[in-house]
Amino acid sequence: MSTPQLFFVYFAVMMTGLSLMVVTRKNPVHSVLYMLILFAHIAALYLFLNAEFLAAIQIIIYAGAILVLFLFVIMMLNLRKEETEKRFQKQWPVGIGIGVVLVVFLIMIVGKITVVPPLGPYSIDAVRSDGHMMTVGKVLYSEFLLPFEIASLILLIAVVGAVVLAKRKLE
Numbered sequence: 001m002s003t004p005q006l007f008f009v010y011f012a013v014m015m016t017g018l019s020l021m022v023v024t025r026k027n028p029v030h031s032v033l034y035m036l037i038l039f040a041h042i043a044a045l046y047l048f049l050n051a052e053f054l055a056a057i058q059i060i061i062y063a064g065a066i067l068v069l070f071l072f073v074i075m076m077l078n079l080r081k082e083e084t085e086k087r088f089q090k091q092w093p094v095g096i097g098i099g100v101v102l103v104v105f106l107i108m109i110v111g112k113i114t115v116v117p118p119l120g121p122y123s124i125d126a127v128r129s130d131g132h133m134m135t136v137g138k139v140l141y142s143e144f145l146l147p148f149e150i151a152s153l154i155l156l157i158a159v160v161g162a163v164v165l166a167k168r169k170l171e
Contacts, residue, residue, distance in 0.1 A: 004048075011045045028074045032067055039063040050124070053132035066155075073159070076166040 001009075018038040025031040039062045046055035127135045140148055 014041050032070050036063055036067055073162040
C-alpha cells in the first residue's frame, strides 16, 4: 500500500469513527466537539486532494459558522433533562429493523459505486487554469443548484424548529 493510500485509509477510518462518535454521544456538547474534529479531518482530506479552497471553506463555514450555530441552539434548549430521561426503550426492535433496512440499502449502493469514475470536464489542469473558486462556483450554481437550495432550506427549517422548541419550553 502506497503512502497516499495509507493517508486516505487513515482519513476514511477516522471520519467514520468520528461520525459514529457524533451520533452516539449523549452529551450534545461532546457531539459538537467530535464534529469539530471530524470537520478538521475532512478539511485535511481536501488538502490531501489538492482542493485548498474547499479545505478553507470547510474550516471557515462548517467548523466556524455552523458549529457555532449548533452550540447556540444547544444552549437554547435545556438538554440536561433530556440526558437524564430514558427514552426509546420500547422502540428498539423498530430501530433495529430500520437499521437492517438501511444497511441493505447501503450494501446495494456501495456495490454500484465505481472507485475510479470517468474523467469529467473538470480535470486538474482545467481547475488550475480557471481557479478553485471559479470552478466551485460554476459547478455549484449550475449542476448542483437544486441540491444547494434544498440544503439551505433544510438548515433554515432546522433553525426555525430549534427556536420553536426552545420557545415552547420557556412557556
